[in-house]
Amino acid sequence: xxxxxxxxxxxxxxxxxxxxxxxxxxxxxxxxxxxxxxxxxxxxxxxxxxxxxxxxxxxxxxxxxxxxxxxxxxxxxxxxxxxxxxxxxxxxxxxxxxxxxxxxxxxxxxxxxxxxxxxxxxx
Numbered sequence: 001x002x003x004x005x006x007x008x009x010x011x012x013x014x015x016x017x018x019x020x021x022x023x024x025x026x027x028x029x030x031x032x033x034x035x036x037x038x039x040x041x042x043x044x045x046x047x048x049x050x051x052x053x054x055x056x057x058x059x060x061x062x063x064x065x066x067x068x069x070x071x072x073x074x075x076x077x078x079x080x081x082x083x084x085x086x087x088x089x090x091x092x093x094x095x096x097x098x099x100x101x102x103x104x105x106x107x108x109x110x111x112x113x114x115x116x117x118x119x120x121x122x123x
Contacts, residue, residue: 006051014049021052028064035073042071 008018009025019025028048034040048064076084091104094112101112109116 014051016046017048019048019050021050024048024050024064027067029067029070030062030064034065034067034070037067037070038073039067039070040073041065042069044069 006018006020007023008014011017029037029039030050031041044065046063047066050062050064052060054060088104089100092100092102094101094105094115096111096115099112101114105112
């Protein structure tokens with residue numbers, strides 16, 4: 001029997017059925033596992049969770065969904081591909097110099113590296 005800390009298949013302690021790492025029953029899968037099978041949760045509620053302790057981040061959780069209620073992934077249409085392309089292009093465009101810099105702008109700066117170095121060069 002696994003340790004009692006994260007073993008709660010009835011959901012009495014955590015509100016939903018909870019299992020330790022790698023001990024979830026068959027028929028449940030995480031979002032990544034669903035995606036690997038070409039499925040998505042499809043609006044169903046979380047059926048259970050896996051909890052484990054991480055040295056760096058404390059207690060971690062992975063939510064599980066029922067495989068029998070999962071739906072197929074919707075295919076990408078040409079319009080959706082175009083929208084993704086525009087969104088990625090916007091992440092490469094510097095708001096200061098208005099150039100497509102060819103890489104995703106660092107979120108910490110919000111501008112391209114050339115524009116970020118200009119105050120350093122002027123000083």
